[in-house]
Amino acid sequence: MEYQNVLVGISGGIAVYKVCDLVSQLSKRNKNVKVIMTEHAAKFVGPVTFEALSHNPVAVQMFDEGTDPIPHITLAQWADVFILAPATANVIAKAVHGMADDLLSSTMLALTCPKIMCPAMNTHMLENPATVRNIAQAEKDGWNIVMPEYGHLACMESGKGRLPKTDVLLDAIEQAAAEHPLKGLHVLISAGPTQEALDPVRFLSNHSSGKQGYAIAKAAARMGAEVRLVSGPVALDRIDGVQTIPVKSARDMQQAVEENFDWADFIIMAAAVADYRPKQTAEQKIKKHEGSMMVEFVKNPDILAGLGAKKKNGQVLCGFAMETENLEKNARAKLESKNCDLLIANNLTTPGAGFQTDTNVVTMMKLDGNEQLPLLSKEELGCRILKEMMEIRKGK
Ligand code: PMT
DSSP states (O other): OOOOEEEEEEOSSTTHHHHHHHHHHHHHTTOEEEEEEOTTHHHHSOHHHHHHHHTSOEEOOTTOTTSOSOHHHHHHHHOSEEEEEEEOHHHHHHHHHTOOSSHHHHHHHHOOSOEEEEEOOOHHHHHSHHHHHHHHHHHHTTOEEOOOEEEEOTTSOEEEEEOOOHHHHHHHHHHHHHTOTTTTOEEEEEESBOOEEEETTEEEOOOOOSHHHHHHHHHHHHTTOEEEEEEOSOOOOOOTTEEEEEOOSHHHHHHHHHHHHTTOSEEEEOSBOOSEEESOOOSSOOOOOSSOOOOOEEEOOOHHHHHHHHOOTTOEEEEEEEESSOHHHHHHHHHHHTTOSEEEEEETTSTTOSTTOSEEOEEEEETTEEEEOOSEEHHHHHHHHHHHHHHHHHTO
């Protein structure tokens, strides 16, 4: 998704005047631009200048009268990408230590979008071990750092500390925004096995660990999507920022997936759903008898086929196929009969593929052809699948 909303955070250094050009260039590129200034920044260039350049009110105070009561949350949610320029030593330190004592620092704490930090200051301040430590920590915390350039500084010294030119900052914004290509999209994923109860202590299931579905969920969240994960019983940790909906049987999974189907733009069925369940679930533990025992199975609903039948325009549906023979023929039949846009076929007998591994080897199938992918980590494969779904969505 193309980014639109750029939030510019300005802290108090001489380089504030250079940010006028950045805001102006962003507006010329038809981006929606909002500016937050610290009180010190507003002493270098007045908010009115940035209001004129951004065509939006400039926020300085946390509690401006008659405006939004929670501007730091509203602004953080609004932003597709955030740039802190210039970033002073003080504001970098606040960001790194999670301080929130004014509008800019509170907003930075609430951001979930890609964020860029552009330190600009006197060389000695920049090289002070505290600032060096803080910038390194900011990078570890997920900030994209645009380091300052060498040159003449306002303090009449020459050295490192100048805010880079507007073009460099614009490139950094483009690059950072590209990391969240799924922002604004809803991704629904199923993962893991189902358990079909025979009695209160026994069930029929399979070897799925959930790793593949969880890895796709992680990749989707990292790419900026809102993610709901319908998970069969697995021994994996929940993923931060992903809403997990635990289920047991195929019919539980069907209900959870269908309840969330209309919400979703992308739907990926990576779960290994049991095709059959015992016709009867005994209320008490089944006792051992002489001789053999017969269990009658009935068919479970085919969740993916049901979704394929009611898929709406704009929704992209991806199924998986786990095969042990005739991979391409069997998987293509599933792609077509279940009305999928994409089908990921893996073969249990291929080394590094299938159940419980951290890697997978798959053939990616669309109606117009196949692509054989190399051995990938399950998360890398998740990224590839999501990028392919974005392409399919563009063509719809
Ligand atoms: O969980 P891991 O240990 O990481 O293993 C990953 C995996 C092998 C489970 C995964 O890569 C995979 O292949 N998942 C699909 C397994 C499977 O059930 O394939 P299938 O060919 O039986 O089903 C085809 C498709 O229909 C699948 O998308 C499945 O979710 C769906 N289905 C199947 C049966 C059913 N009753 N309802 C369904 O929706």
